[in-house]
Amino acid sequence: MNLYRLWRGFVAVRVNVRLMGVLRDAAGLPDIRLEVEEGSSLGDMVDRLIEELPGLEDVLIDRVLDSYAPNALVLVDGVEASNLEGSSTSLRDGSTLVFLPVTHGG
C-alpha cells in the first residue's frame, strides 16, 4: 500500500475538525486533526472521523438518508457544506471543519 501511494505520489491533506454540542460529548473531545489523501471529499473525511471516533456514528450518521445527519450543520472553512458540493466537497490542506448540531438545548 505504501509503495502504491509512493508511486501515485500520495500527498496527505491535514484537516482540523471541531465538534460541538452533543457531538463533542459523543466523541469525548472537542477538536481532532486528521490526515486524508489529497483529493478526499467531505464524505471521505466523515468516514475517517467515524473510524477514528466510533462513538460519533450514532449521532452523526442518518442511516435512512445514508448521509451525515440532517440536523447537523457542517462548515468547511466557515462555508456551510451544502453551499459547496455537500459530501462531495473536496478538502484542502489546513481546512477547518466544524460540525454543529442543530438540536441544542433551550
Add this chain to the structure above:
Amino acid sequence: MRWAEMTLNTLIRSCTKCRRAPSVYYRPYSGERLCAACFNDSLFEKVKKTVSKYNMFEYDSRIAVGVSGGKDSLAMLRLLHELERDRPYAELVAVCVDEGVKGYRDEALSLAEKNCRKLGVEMHTVGFRELFGETMDEIAARERELGTCSYCGVFRRRALDEAAKSVDADRLATGHNLDDMAQSVLLNVLRGDVMRIDSFHPGGQSLEGFVRRVKPLCEVPERETTFYAYINGLEFQSLPCPYAEEAMRSDVRRFLNRMEVKRPGTKFIVYQTGLKIRGRGDGGVVGRCRICGSPSRGDLCRVCELSGRTG
C-alpha cells in the same frame, strides 16, 4: 495552487443578494446563496415582516423575552434588540425559567446572563421550586404517569407567564422557530388534539389572565437560527436537555428533518397547513381553575392537575 484548493475556491459562488461577497449559506427551499451580511439582513427582515404580519407588538410594548440560553432565544433576543432600536417607547426585559435540571440549566442561565449583559437588557429569573414546590429533577425522579416533557412544558409555560406578569410586560416573546411550529402541528394531528390546533397562532391571543404570547421566529428554520448564532459569535448552550429524548416530539423532529432533506419546504408547508386549519376561537379557554384561578379549559388547569392539587 493545488487542484483541490482551486476546486473549493471556484465552488464558492457569489451571494445571490448583493452579488459581491462570497456566499456562505445555501437555502434549499428558495435556492438563495447568501453571504454572512445578507444572511443576517434576511433573518432580520423575516422577523420584522412576521412581527408586522401578526401585529405582535404595540409601539410602546414592554416585551418580556423568554430566554433559555439556547441558540433560538438568544438569536431572538439579539434580533428583537435590533428591531426595537427604532422604537424608543418599546422596552425589552429578558425572563428566564430555572426548572432545576442540575448541570444543564445552570450553564444555560449563566450564558443567558452573559448575553443580556452584552446587550444591556435587564434579566429576571423565576424557578420551578418557588412556583410549584419541586424542581424538574425531583419530578423526573418521582413516580409519574406522563413523560417528563409533559410536566416541564406545562410548568414552563406557566412560569414564563408569571415571570412576564412580574415585570409588567404586555407581551411575552418565545423563541419557537419554524421547526418547533411544524412539529407542534404534526404532533397535535397525531394526538388528535383538535383544540390545540384551534389555538395555533404565532401572534398569540389576548386572553384575560395571560400575557399575550408571540413567536417572532416562527418562520425561521432551526438550521438558520443555529447558523445565525454561530456566525454572530453568540455563546449558547450546546447540550440538549437530558430528559428530551423521552418526548414524542423527537420522533416527529427526526421525521420532519428527513422529509425536509428529501423535499425542501416541507416544514413550511406543515406550518402553513396548521395556520389554515386553525379556528379563530379562544383555544377552548372558557373558565377559571377552581384552585389557582388561572384561565382554564376545564375545572382544573393543567398545572394544578399535574401538581396533584385537588383542593
